[in-house]
Amino acid sequence: MENRLAVGTVDSADCNVMEQISSHIESVELGDFQTSISEMADFNSGLEALSEGKIDLLAVPANETMIAIEKITSHGCKIIGARNPRRPSLVLVSPDRLMYQPKSAIILCDSELVRRQLRRARPDLVTIPPGRVIDFYADSECPKDMIERANWMADLLDNGKIDGFVVSRNVYEKSEQSERRHTLLPFPKERGSPQFLPKPYSDLIAFLTRSGFPSALVESVTEPEGNTSLWVQSRIMGALGHSFEEIIGLQVRHRQVGAILRQAEEYRDIVLEQACHDPDGEIIEDEVRVEVRIETLSEDGSRTLALDRLVARRDYQHATISLLMDWEKLVTESSREVPKDHPSDGEAPSFL
Numbered sequence: 001m002e003n004r005l006a007v008g009t010v011d012s013a014d015c016n017v018m019e020q021i022s023s024h025i026e027s028v029e030l031g032d033f034q035t036s037i038s039e040m041a042d043f044n045s046g047l048e049a050l051s052e053g054k055i056d057l058l059a060v061p062a063n064e065t066m067i068a069i070e071k072i073t074s075h076g077c078k079i080i081g082a083r084n085p086r087r088p089s090l091v092l093v094s095p096d097r098l099m100y101q102p103k104s105a106i107i108l109c110d111s112e113l114v115r116r117q118l119r120r121a122r123p124d125l126v127t128i129p130p131g132r133v134i135d136f137y138a139d140s141e142c143p144k145d146m147i148e149r150a151n152w153m154a155d156l157l158d159n160g161k162i163d164g165f166v167v168s169r170n171v172y173e174k175s176e177q178s179e180r181r182h183t184l185l186p187f188p189k190e191r192g193s194p195q196f197l198p199k200p201y202s203d204l205i206a207f208l209t210r211s212g213f214p215s216a217l218v219e220s221v222t223e224p225e226g227n228t229s230l231w232v233q234s235r236i237m238g239a240l241g242h243s244f245e246e247i248i249g250l251q252v253r254h255r256q257v258g259a260i261l262r263q264a265e266e267y268r269d270i271v272l273e274q275a276c277h278d279p280d281g282e283i284i285e286d287e288v289r290v291e292v293r294i295e296t297l298s299e300d301g302s303r304t305l306a307l308d309r310l311v312a313r314r315d316y317q318h319a320t321i322s323l324l325m326d327w328e329k330l331v332t333e334s335s336r337e338v339p340k341d342h343p344s345d346g347e348a349p350s351f352l
Contacts, residue, residue: 005033005217008040008055013146014168015061015203024083028220036263043068050208051075057213057221059083062204062230062285066237081222082230087169088251090114090203091181093150093157094164098182098194101125105163108133110155112246113199114166119301121194130165150175169201186251186293191267197249197295200237204229213350216352225254228313229292232320236294248335249295254313257285275310290316292323296331305334305352 007025009017018039025035038055040046043064050058058077065072065079072078086136092098092107098121101107106126109115115127128135130142132147133156140156143149146167153165154177172181184196205224229252236250257276260281264273276283290313295306307327331352340350 003032003034005030005035005057006055007035007037007059008046008049009037009057010040010043010046010060010064010302012061012064013174014170015205016170016174017059017061017205020083020086020205021059025221028219029248030220033217039315047072047075047077047208050077050210053210056209059205060208061201062206062233063201064065065206065208066201067233072083072208077210079230080207080209080213080218082207082226083205084223084226084229084253085198085203088198088204089169089186089196090166090184090198091169091172092164092166092184093154093172093177093179093181095180096164098122098184101163105162107164107166108156108162109166111166111199113249116297116299116301117184117194117196117249118166120297120304121301123301133162140223146171147175150177154179175281186249197251197293200233200245200248200250204233206230228252228254228316232290232292232316235320236292236324244296247296249293251291251292252291255289255291255310257283257287257289260289260310272310274285284312288313290319291318292316293325294323296352305330 152187232252292309334351
């Protein structure tokens with residue numbers, strides 16, 4: 001069928017691609033194209049189906065594509081864009097909110113980044129990976145499947161062996177949890193409250209096609225904010241290397257000038273307000289801004305290294321390169337040994 005668009009999806013435990021793409025395809029204008037959506041067993045089988053022409057478009061979690069660029073290229077395929085994350089934040093499953101947890105509460109979490117962010121918010125918390133529960137309870141063995149693991153952690157919570165655990169929103173829903181959830185927001189409702197920048201590529205869905213895919217359809221199925229997020233995050237993570245993969249928080253999003261000015265007024269942030277002015281001091285309200293936020297934390301969560309950028313959308317690619325140069329300088333300075341003021345001074349640890 002000439003006007004057929006066959007879409008394949010690959011789900012992950014943290015990202016329900018099938019559900020998101022089904023609603024997304026229904027909401028976009030595709031002209032005379034008849035669409036069909038099917039679920040692929042895994043990324044490799046989806047890529048094979050795309051390469052062989054069985055499907056025309058493959059939607060997968062972006063983190064899976066970033067480690068398979070050479071494989072994608074060798075199959076004659078390419079990444080054309082992305083869909084903006086809908087639910088990138090993780091949730092704390094517990095009867096109590098984070099700041100109301102009992103002293104020395106035990107919180108289970110797979111992500112090293114989030115464990116450090118939790119310790120930053122509450123230094124007294126005992127935040128450990130689920131696999132280490134055996135150190136406390138010898139009769140408990142952590143399942144490998146994410147849904148089974150969530151139900152296993154829920155049983156530990158019900159039995160009073162832990163005080164909470166952290167999972168993605170998708171895992172929370174798929175495992176049919178009955179306990180309350182508390183979203184770990186990147187932007188707290190109250191200034192000064194804990195913030196939790198998401199892991200790179202969180203809930204970001206990338207689209208793959210073969211060469212020659214119609215450009216009009218590319219614009220229809222991808223989203224400008226998703227394309228920006230994928231470009232920026234892939235450049236940043238490609239430059240940082242493997243050492244930062246598990247301990248970096250990263251968020252990229254489009255922001256309207258009106259929302260930025262309201263935030264600047266609420267927080268009385270002059271620097272944020274000035275980011276919305278042109279060189280002549282005029283506010284350009286019809287130009288979207290791109291906000292990039294990046295952070296990493298020390299192991300105990302007591303020290304944070306962070307960098308934020310807010311630039312006009314037309315400048316975001318150059319701004320990303322500039323951000324990487326500044327980030328490298330920050331990391332170099334914060335991780336070097338602190339020089340002694342006097343030979344008799346004791347050793348001073350680096351900031352990170």
